[in-house]
Amino acid sequence: EAGVAQSPRYKIIEKRQSVAFWCNPISGHATLYWYQQILGQGPKLLIQFQNNGVVDDSQLPKDRFSAERLKGVDSTLKIQPAKLEDSAVYLCASSPTVEAFFGQGTRLTVV
Amino acid sequence: SQQGEEDPQALSIQEGENATMNCSYKTSINNLQWYRQNSGRGLVHLILIRSNEREKHSGRLRVTLDTSKKSSSLLITASRAADTASYFCATDYGNNRLAFGKGNQVVVIP
Numbered sequence: 001e002a003g004v005a006q007s008p009r010y011k012i013i014e015k016r017q018s019v020a021f022w023c024n025p026i027s028g029h030a031t032l033y034w035y036q037q038i039l040g041q042g043p044k045l046l047i048q049f050q051n052n053g054v055v056d057d058s059q060l061p062k063d064r065f066s067a068e069r070l071k072g073v074d075s076t077l078k079i080q081p082a083k084l085e086d087s088a089v090y091l092c093a094s095s096p097t098v099e100a101f102f103g104q105g106t107r108l109t110v111v
Numbered sequence: 112s113q114q115g116e117e118d119p120q121a122l123s124i125q126e127g128e129n130a131t132m133n134c135s136y137k138t139s140i141n142n143l144q145w146y147r148q149n150s151g152r153g154l155v156h157l158i159l160i161r162s163n164e165r166e167k168h169s170g171r172l173r174v175t176l177d178t179s180k181k182s183s184s185l186l187i188t189a190s191r192a193a194d195t196a197s198y199f200c201a202t203d204y205g206n207n208r209l210a211f212g213k214g215n216q217v218v219v220i221p
Contacts, residue, residue, distance in 0.1 A: 004153075031207055033209070035211075041213060041214070042199050042211035042212050042213045042214050043154070043199070043211045044211070045208065045209065045210065045211075048206075048207070048208055050206070050207075055206050055207075055208065056206070056208050091153065091154065093154070095207060097207070098141075098142060098144075098159060098203060098207055099144065099156045099159060100144075100154075100156065100201075100209060101156070102146075102153040102154040102155070103153055104152070104153045105153060
């Protein structure tokens with residue numbers, strides 16, 4: 001079975017620029033998560049989708065971050081404008097029920 | 112938001128020894144999960160224990176859950192060099208929302 005696909009793997013941008021990340025979850029998984037993992041810390045949930053709907057986006061900085069899940073499958077996470085503190089690994093995960101399957105992540109460096 | 116917290120945060124052991132990690136959380140949960148993260152790899156699910164369970168085994172892994180103390184422990188027996196990784200607990204506090212702790216770094220010395 002194919003895993004969770006994320007792209008790009010790495011991205012370097014200047015502050016105030018915009019960036020977008022893409023995630024293709026495992027087929028049939030209704031739940032999709034975006035996490036932010038800062039170096040040396042645990043993943044922090046940014047947003048959780050159940051099919052098309054948002055379950056939790058309480059920790060998403062909505063003034064600069066946005067996310068959507070197209071037709072309940074693929075998802076994109078956008079940051080506009082980026083700040084230095086957004087440097088982190090952005091992890092996408094999907095789940096059929098309770099266990100989450102993670103992608104390799106996108107390492108974002110904001111300079 | 113709900114967050115697990117692991118203790119200790121860094122552990123260095125010899126191959127063949129056991130490694131124990133602890134996790135505490137603050138509110139009620141549906142289940143608690145442990146994940147492993149190796150350098151160069153994403154997070155991988157290891158084991159899940161439901162709120163009505165007290166102990167669970169999977170291969171060399173043993174997890175316990177004490178809901179009265181809001182704590183869990185993960186034991187890795189007969190550790191191997193390949194067990195070198197960061198280990199995270201994650202609490203499901205409803206609607207499959209997963210909150211991760213800060214993680215334990217485990218180094219197994221061959």
